[in-house]
């Protein structure tokens with residue numbers, strides 16, 4: 001249902017456990033409200049050229065991914081030529097591949113997406129031009145330690161069920177099951193082997209569609225699984241002993257590196273002591289941690305590589321060809337860079353290339369329609385650092401909504417002296433965002449500070465308690481029984497208790513250069529593995545001393561960040577925060593369309609509507625506050641000029657002043673005419689409006705009424721224009737034919753044309769009432785070449801054929 005322009009979507013769990021992909025949504029019905037969201041975004045983008053963002057929010061399991069897939073499918077139907085196009089098939093394959101790699105069973109959702117996604121669809125002249133997936137991968141700890149009642153990433157179970165016997169032997173996985181692989185056995189080991197095997201075959205086929213070598217990816221995944229079974233224990237001498245030597249050898253074989261080099265990489269560390277390089281042997285604990293960071297690095301770098309490949313595949317006829325392959329970068333940044341470059345080129349000689357560049361920039365930034373499916377609020381037990389980031393993301397999205405819907409409305413009414421009977425009373429979550437992410441004293445900054453001085457979990461929790469003793473969001477009292485490593489935060493959607501035991505290690509997020517160096521092409525004969533550490537290896541081997549005591553991030557770092565060969569200074573949370581900021585920067589330039597998702601029960605039961613669960617979410621999402629605002633507040637405002645430009649057809653043309661100084665009077669006139677026959681309204685919905693200093697303020701009721709009147713008049717006018725044009729055209733044709741003295745033919749044409757004309761006009765009249773004609777499927781088609789010459793002969797022939805004036 002809708003609350004004004006905001007869509008509320010309740011997940012009925014009818015499709016539970018569906019391996020949701022773009023292709024699997026083909027047969028699913030689409031609610032008309034959903035398709036309206038897409039049509040509205042496409043329409044606004046076409047009319048204004050302004051970027052549009054469809055923002056899905058709600059707790060984990062509320063159906064955000066489900067909705068985003070349906071919306072994307074609809075977007076393809078409206079602007080991309082439907083599901084039979086290559087672009088759709090390509091994107092569907094990318095989603096299938098990423099779904100297996102990026103979703104896992106959690107306590108609340110058996111298909112929870114652990115990768116946040118922003119799908120950026122470039123639309124040019126009403127047609128889909130290019131799609132780009134931006135992924136936000138956070139949940140790295142799951143690769144090595146899923147929580148007890150949760151699971152590791154789906155792909156591991158699917159792989160174990162779906163590999164053929166030969167493949168298992170080649171990958172050294174023969175005899176392994178979720179119960180004897182350490183990285184899987186920590187979580188729930190139950191699996192539906194048949195279903196997993198089927199999904200694996202689909203996944204394999206989709207990798208092929210994307211042109212990604214299957215064997216390369218499964219070699220890395222098998223190595224990750226086997227890494228868990230390699231245990232380092234303190235030995236007799238200086239060196240650590242290894243339990244699971246067979247696995248270590250198998251991993252070395254899979255990754256194409258010598259086993260001895262891999263062992264050294266995992267168990268030794270180079271330090272830089274004031275310019276002197278010193279080697280030391282790690283203890284068992286540190287070696288095990290290095291092993292875990294290798295597993296995480298291999299996994300998240302494989303995901304990043306697949307996303308890059310999926311994004312960088314050249315679309316048919318694309319004029320820009322392949323844009324940056326870095327999934328972190330938006331085409332807008334690239335366009336910015338291009339325009340900056342353009343502005344520095346200068347000079348006359350550059351004008352031609354400037355024009356070409358500007359043209360390219362125009363097509364790259366013509367406007368996008370983005371679908372944002374970020375992480376939903378979660379309250380697992382115990383919650384870890386990744387969950388804190390996930391919940392920060394949920395808080396940020398909630399803040400974005402509050403700002404757009406409530407805050408801007410309240411502030412602009414105040415600024416322009418508008419008195420509104422309805423008090424907009426909403427809960428601002430800025431204190432919670434500040435608590436977590438403020439620059440110096442936020443929990444994340446304090447964590448970075450503790451990481452730098454190698455602090456402890458207890459010390460960190462004690463410090464944040466002191467620093468934020470007056471915070472209403474951080475619970476100062478420790479939980480019972482008292483644990484000095486836990487703390488609780490009151491989020492907008494509920495209280496979450498965090499266990500800080502692993503916060504510092506997770507946040508450091510590093511692999512030592514001793515280990516990265518093992519994958520250099522001289523020692524590694526597996527190109528894909530070398531590629532996974534490509535930027536780091538390039539930076540490392542730019543200088544002679546290798547290894548030299550550097551640390552690299554587990555997550556891939558862009559080449560430019562490593563150009564100077566220094567180790568990156570950021571941490572997991574800093575990196576996430578920066579990316580979240582960049583995303584917000586993109587979003588604030590776009591026109592948002594909100595979809596608020598709600599789960600109908602907490603147990604994933606089909607068709608069960610649990611009042612308590614729903615009410616809790618309705619309160620958290622401030623749905624009632626939104627309803628109040630929409631029913632009787634002023635949620636919309638338009639500049640006078642903008643208002644008259646949009647609704648001027650509602651007042652008699654001759655009465656309008658049509659000049660800037662009299663714009664307010666024109667607005668009043670239009671509204672006066674629009675309210676001559678007011679619609680019947682339910683309950684507390686009002687048709688109120690108020691003139692401000694620069695804007696006219698509108699209630700949702702009157703906005704809908706104005707839009708309806710406008711659509712009616714435009715439809716009527718379009719029909720009239722079409723009818724007049726066709727009549728005129730036919731009269732001309734008859735005149736030409738008569739002059740050519742072919743009375744018989746003329747009669748035939750007349751009768752034919754009259755019936756055809758009438759039929760077409762009737763069809764158009766019927767269509768005009770529903771929607772504009774659908775743009776042709778030209779996904780990937782380049783914009784027309786301005787230098788292309790038209791064929792005058794064909795034009796002459798066409799004119800003669802249709803009796804048109806040349």
Ligand SMILES: Nc1ncnc2c1ncn2[C@@H]1O[C@H](COP(=O)(O)OP(=O)(O)OP(=O)(O)O)[C@@H](O)[C@H]1O
Pocket residue numbers: 010011012013014015016017018020058059060061062063064065066067109111112113114374375376597
């Ligand atoms: N409208 C719907 N009709 C039928 N089933 C649905 C619908 N929406 C969601 N589901 C099912 O509910 C489950 C949870 O949905 P989904 O994974 O989309 O939630 P989510 O909000 O994206 O969760 P998370 O934030 O954890 O990724 C899935 O199994 C999905 O197939």
